[in-house]
Amino acid sequence: MTAATLTSLAAAFVASASTCHTPKQFRKLLDTLQTVLPYRGLLCGWGNLSTSTVAFFINHGYPTQFLRWYLTRGMPWKDPAFLEWLRTGQPLVWVDYTSAELLEHAMMFHVQYAIIGGLARGDTWAGFSLNMETEERARQHLEQFQVIIRPLSQALMRAYPRPLLSSREISILERRALGELVKQIAAAEGITDRTVRMHLERAKKKLYTDDLVNAVVIADKIGMIGRTPKGLLWQ
Numbered sequence: 001m002t003a004a005t006l007t008s009l010a011a012a013f014v015a016s017a018s019t020c021h022t023p024k025q026f027r028k029l030l031d032t033l034q035t036v037l038p039y040r041g042l043l044c045g046w047g048n049l050s051t052s053t054v055a056f057f058i059n060h061g062y063p064t065q066f067l068r069w070y071l072t073r074g075m076p077w078k079d080p081a082f083l084e085w086l087r088t089g090q091p092l093v094w095v096d097y098t099s100a101e102l103l104e105h106a107m108m109f110h111v112q113y114a115i116i117g118g119l120a121r122g123d124t125w126a127g128f129s130l131n132m133e134t135e136e137r138a139r140q141h142l143e144q145f146q147v148i149i150r151p152l153s154q155a156l157m158r159a160y161p162r163p164l165l166s167s168r169e170i171s172i173l174e175r176r177a178l179g180e181l182v183k184q185i186a187a188a189e190g191i192t193d194r195t196v197r198m199h200l201e202r203a204k205k206k207l208y209t210d211d212l213v214n215a216v217v218i219a220d221k222i223g224m225i226g227r228t229p230k231g232l233l234w235q
Contacts, residue, residue: 013036020159023160030042036148042058042060043128044060046160047223053224068209074221086127093114113131116129118153128149176216200215
């Protein structure tokens with residue numbers, strides 16, 4: 001594909017992104033994005049800078065086991081590429097691993113080459129990681145990524161302006177983290193045991209795990225519970 005064709009596709013994608021306002025439209029937009037940037041997997045989300053919070057994220061093709069490990073370890077706030085992007089605001093190719101453990105897991109799941117970037121406004125950030133087949137492929141498409149990342153980030157925030165976990169799910173997970181049992185949580189929240197379990201199942205699904213302890217750990221490590229987010233809504 002020629003550079004001119006890629007530029008034309010990027011321009012068309014920007015126009016499409018400007019009309020994206022719903023989750024369904026955003027998911028369709030991610031599929032369209034592959035005509036501009038042939039990614040193998042995409043991870044995106046948004047959060048708060050002052051509280052080091054990941055309030056929302058979507059996995060669109062990254063290996064679930066890698067994502068689960070990455071979140072369980074609280075890696076967003078240890079990942080040098082993510083931190084470098086937040087510091088400079090400039091998109092980059094993720095190949096410089098200062099953590100041997102991160103490199104080991106990235107290679108294990110074939111996600112060691114990615115384009116990282118996003119948009120920060122005030123205290124809120126929206127970020128993307130696109131897993132590419134090779135470092136060369138990532139560098140070849142970095143220019144197109146720079147063209148589309150701002151409207152793509154804005155589309156994400158319009159489509160998903162609320163945190164991933166509901167206020168009830170957050171409250172229940174926080175109580176579970178403190179060691180409260182289902183019956184105790186139900187009494188404190190004024191709901192049935194069955195409803196507590198339903199919320200816990202939903203939270204586990206949203207956090208890409210089937211283990212309740214792991215769900216609590218993930219929510220804690222990335223700041224979805226135990227912190228007071230500020231300025232998370234970006235309209």
